[in-house]
Amino acid sequence: MTEGRFITFEGGEGAGKSTQSGLLADWLAEQGVAVVQTREPGGSPAAEVLRELLLSGLVAPFGANAEALFFAVARVDNMNETIRPALQGGAWVICDRFIDSTRAYQG
Template identity: 65%
Template sequence: MTAGRFITLEGGEGAGKSTQLRALAAALRERGLDVVETREPGGSEGAEAIRSLLLTGRADRWSARAEALLFAAARADHVEKTIRPALARGAWVLSDRFLDSSRAYQGQGALSDADIVTLHRIGSEGFLPDRTLFLTLPEGEAEARARVRDGDKSDRIGGRGQSFHRAVADAFARFARDEAARFHAIDASGEADAVTARLLDAVADLLP
């Protein structure tokens, strides 16, 4: 049986992760691979229920600690119910966000990166992707794309202020520098087909 692979797409708001995940999945299926598309928070029945709690309501609905615990619980269910079974049958799993989004978004202020990693070790046994594709865009272009996508209806995390999202972008960039063996930074600017080609190049060495 061909080994399954777990690939995550990460980046800030407006980077095009969801669009590119679908395009990358289609390209991999054309190569004969079994591909599972998933997302966080979500990706399993339990995790989707938690997603609705996390992304709706007032900005102060959850404290920083409660929010981080909810994300860790959703991820634990996602890994157990969706990701590991798919990998066990030899599928490629593509996820729109995973642990590194929790590190970037929740690992600020009240909680450290080490705190988020500890929650992941407890909830998901420290499970990590084979490769993380970090989509990068200049701040202004990312903001413009997010506005087109969301209009006036951002969720309670996406709708946070510019300084918060700048800190998130800085965190992702730091992860990419410090964990270069797993992270591949991908220029997400330009035509969508060109971005998809860059993503394919970034996983070419993992293809059977």
């Protein structure tokens, strides 16, 4: 079995990442390609919980380093639970944001 492909969409707020990733996923599915869509932060059950904490502002008082660690933990879980298994199964994974956004936002 061929390993899948990993494609990320990066950009500022409202740039159309979700729209474009959805359009690509739909097109690939129409071509018969197995597709898994995910996002950061989030993408797996545990990472979605961390996403809610990050977006709620509850992590902000702990500072930028703590926030960066929450993003990193969410990414590791998403990689282990969603992305890697999908790729190993031959699916193409379309991700709305990934490590480039962390570099841009958390430095």
